[in-house]
Amino acid sequence: MIALDSPHIGFVLAAYMAAAIVIAGLVLRAVIDSRMRNRALDILAARGVARHRVPSSGHPEGASAVRTISDGRDTVGSESSAQGAGYAGRGEGEEGGTARSHDDGRSDRR
């Protein structure tokens, strides 16, 4: 058991405090980041851009596989646009992903 009357106990407590701060910061950042991303997508969906989050069966919303309902067509988010999520930033194709067909699942990103 840790002896609180040890001469160097301050260093030990400071180390554990630093660990708690760093880990809490990482966890908090992950939670806030995830909420912000989901909110951004919800705002886009509300504007009617493309996406409505539909929880897949058995999974709570937010932690679900995301289905996308786009322009009346029901396309599973990034399923058809294979790399839609991974390379959505390219702004190409359906849901912004690289819409090229990748039969082998590989992405030609050039």
Added chain:
Amino acid sequence: MPTSFLWGLANPTRFMALSARILPWMAALSAVVTAAGLYLALFSSPADYQQGETVRIMYIHVPAAWLALALYAIMSLSALGTLVWRHPLADVSQKAAAPIGAAFTLLCLVTGSLWGKPMWGTWWVWDARLTSVLVLFLIYLGILALWRAIEDPGQAARAVAILTLVGFVNIPIVKFSVDWWNTLHQPASVIRMDGATIDASMLWPLFTMAIGLTLLALTLHMSGMRSEILARRARSLTLKAADRAAERQRPLPLSAGSAGAGSA
């Protein structure tokens, strides 16, 4: 087959579905194992006969150091995935791992310093191990800065992948610095060819903490990947909406007939 499994995850939707199922379990498991590790580290393990209570800092410092290196190794594998195999999620993995690795490297440096002051009598010495870990931290910061500096995720991924692979040269330097140079930092006492030199009463708390923090890091990594995928989706949808708006505002070209009628 691990390769086919990785390619199976190349589809982000499949990854999102799988990670959504795994993530709560991993988070719970990491919390339980870390709590058990903390109990062993603070209440069950004895004080060291030389270091006294300060040995308990090792239960954070050593796993943090291992994770700093392990996360860099994950980033390097992901960099290969980006440049060589062009795995669609490789750069997502790389981007998600960088801040976690940087945080654990910082924790390693801070806790090492807090151990060094009572044991060595100094917060910092420029010996090979400490300096190479500081360099690792700076590389992490450089990678994070590069991600922010280049707007296009594809271009950023390639630039970061190259920087990551160049920075990997520092990893063996960190590991073997205590063998190659005469350092104040002690040589390896756990991962050695001839077995650990630590007593079992201290080894078990160390391993438990290491497993708990590793699970936590993997959970955070997976969560970070999910966030990055959603961020890219949002970005692409915003660009698509902007394209559509521009398309709508573009004036329609006049037909030849109507132009003629207008001029008549």
